[in-house]
Amino acid sequence: MDVQQILHAMTLEEKIGQKIMLDFRLWQQQDMIEPNGVIANLLRVNHIGGVILFANNLKNKAQIKTLTSWYASLETLSGVRLFIGTDNEGGNVFRLPRDEYAPFSGNMALAAAVTGGGDSQLAYAQGVHMGHDLRTLNINTNFAQVVDVNSNPLNPVINVRSFSDDVATVTTLAEKVSAGMQQQGVMTAYKHFPGHGDTSTDSHTSLPRVDRSSHDAFAIDIAPFAQAIEHGSAPDMIMTAHIQYPALDNSHITTCNGESIIVPATMSREIQSNLLRQQLHYQGVTITDALDMGAIADHFTQQDALDAVFKAGVDIALMPVSITTPEQGAALSALINRIVEKVKQGDYSEAEINASVARILTLKQRYHLLGNASAPAIAPPNDNTEALIADRSITAVVNHRATLPLLEKNLRYFILTPWMEQADGIKIMMQQYGYAHVDVAKESQLTDKEIRQRIAHCDVFLLGTLSTRFTPVEKDGITTAENAQQNDTARYLGWLRYAGGLAKTRVHLSLRAPYDIALYANDVEAAVASYAYYGCDNGVWRGKSIMALAKVLTGNASPQGKLPVMVWKDYDAETNTGTVAFPRGFGLSW
Structure with a gap:
């Protein structure tokens, strides 16, 4: 299917829907673990581009295959299927059942093994194995790798999710793990741009601030992203960080409480468009970190948050609204309609919306989510990789x-x-x-x-x-x-x-x-x-x-x-x- 032909035929509502990724952790106060006609209709009516799965959704191998096969069969736009994502970083962030799939020991353990003399190809082998497990479950998008350089030992949220406090180690291992996942047909996402490694608070509960100089920002936090782009190994997606970074953008934004604060990087056009797109020349898809996290949700309404991230130039809004009942579906439609009206009123550049959706559709095309194209064959992984990394770490x-x-x-x-x-x-x-x-x-x-x-x-x-x-x-x-x-x-x-x-x-x-x-x-x-x-x-x-x-x-x-x-x-x-x-x-x- 031709991306430009699809794009030309799309309505504004369909375009905005493709720029949204939702979670359905719970449904009617129960874990959402099986196909659901109401959810299917909600996804189709709103032309939603993707879903993210959590441990609530992923109980055992048979159940997961039933759920993800159903998601994989849905077309929310003619011939366009869903991004089906999860956070399988390995180690302490791992959504699949640990008793049925290899969770690995995490990024810092992998770095300890390689720093200790282990072959860096262990990183590639880990990526192949993790990618293989995800692909067999129809999960096509993995929100990994974490490329935050954990230079601050007071960091409460990244720590062992990072490979290291050394830029070269982070860059090398992230590229190899990502290459292994991509070899299995799984999209990868570097996070959290422009870098969450020097924070001392948790963005899940508050809004962290990084006070590095611009020079140090480029030398440390931005370096793994920039080097991957320069090496020609740019990830399929880059996820934004809910952090304030005054050296990169010290402009202010007004919160729902009327307070003027330094704009979070997720909502910063300077960071997401001027820096990432124009200065670093990133051509792939960008996606926000979850918009229900305290760093954003405590300061902005759902409507204002979605408005701000799209104006910043971010391609996909992750979890902009929580939907756990049929009645809450109306809130999603209202969010989309508000954005559509803003575009019609000239608050947004429709050309930018088109360019954003074109990036999304191009990525879907590359990973066989347009038309009837089939995914490539999956090669079996080396089943000894997990134990070998653990032993060496x-x-x-x-x-x-x-x-x-x-x-x-x-x-x-x-x-x-x-x-x-x-x-x-x-x-x-x-x-x-x-x-x-x-x-x-x-x-x-x-x-x-x-x-x-x-x-x-x-x-x-x-x-x-x-x-x-x-x-x-x-x-x-x-x-x-x-x-x-x-x-x-x-x-x-x-x-x-x-x-x-x-x-x-x-x-x-x-x-x-x-x-x-x-x-x-x-x-x-x-x-x-x-x-x-x-x-x-x-x-x-x-x-x-x-x-x-x-x-x-x-x-x-x-x-x-x-x-x-x-x-x-x-x-x-x-x-x-x-x-x-x-x-x-x-x-x-x-």
Whole structure:
């Protein structure tokens, strides 16, 4: 089918519909997991361009295939089918059922494996495997990779979703994972433009601000996007960031409360059109991050948000309205009609709308979503890739007096973790290796007194933490979320120091972002980073990293991973300076 012929025949309503992507997580207060005639009609009547799926929609292999086959069969415009997307980044953002599909260990774990000497083709193999799983389920769009350079150790939302705080590492691995997905016929999306790595608040709940200079913005945050475009490996889509970035655009916009604020990058024409399109020469499709996130929804009405992102030049609005009942469908039609009227009144350039829809249709054509063209054949992936990456990623950071590996099988071990599946996973592996006395607990299920009693009864105390960021225990002037993590740090130090007073061997297991290793390094004999925290839940393994961690702890594997980020002893977010406790590239082995 010819894109220009389709475009020429489209009404304004049809064009605006193609520029919208919706979620149907819930329907009538239940998870939306099966074909639904009301939803099908709503999509067709409004000519919607795509849908995004979440864990609510994706329960098991058979159910998913039924749901996505139905979505794939829908034509919301003659001969034009849907983008069917999800967020399968790997690691802690993974929407498919973890017991049926390989979730992998996440971007930072992959970077740790490659930084430690693993072949960078592991990244391509991971992309092939993940793309294969999605394609077999008719999911044609993956909102990955995260190319945010996590240069701020205080970042609460990106952290292990990033490959590294090093631009070259982020750029190389993102390009390889994306190429693997594209080889399987899955569209990829780099996020979050112009870069979410230097934020210290979460855009899901508030509007972060980045105060880098323009020079640093191009050298760090924008670099992975720019280099991919320059290398000829530009992603199919680029997703916007709900952040303020004054060095790139310090103009103001009025909120629904009448407040004048610096325009979010998602709504900035300077950033989305002038910078991305004209300066960087990006030719692909742009899409907003979810418009129901607090960074946008707390400041703008649905109508004003949709109006602003389209005026900024963004191609697709993701989740501009929530629809969970038949009655709410009217709100969608009203949003579309309002935009149509604005175009007719001259508030928008119809030529820009046409160019935007042409990009969307061209991408759909490339991935066989126009007409009756068939998708390319799928090659089977290497099923060992997930385990290989997990095994190579485990990073030993502290090991005083050769504490690790833990070779004494008759000692009493006490493993305390935030989730039961983490301690259970390590215990299962240790028991398989012949360790006779392994006591485990979930920290929230025990009182402080009970935890101290368990510590007193053991020989080796292994403490797992789930930190997202560097949060010193003595830090003042902190947010509520930071306060919770600070309280955790104080509590953990109390247990570790109590164990030290009893001459127990202490091992810190950093199960998410490795930044917290510096907080406990002086109070443990050993510390190991896994970057991923899903273990064994009721006999079902939900990831490979806890398994790999147990192999290293027991001496059944040597740690090969190296830190892909700087681990700071102290850090000043205002000046982006501090003292490095463990440099990028550091890692012990034996």
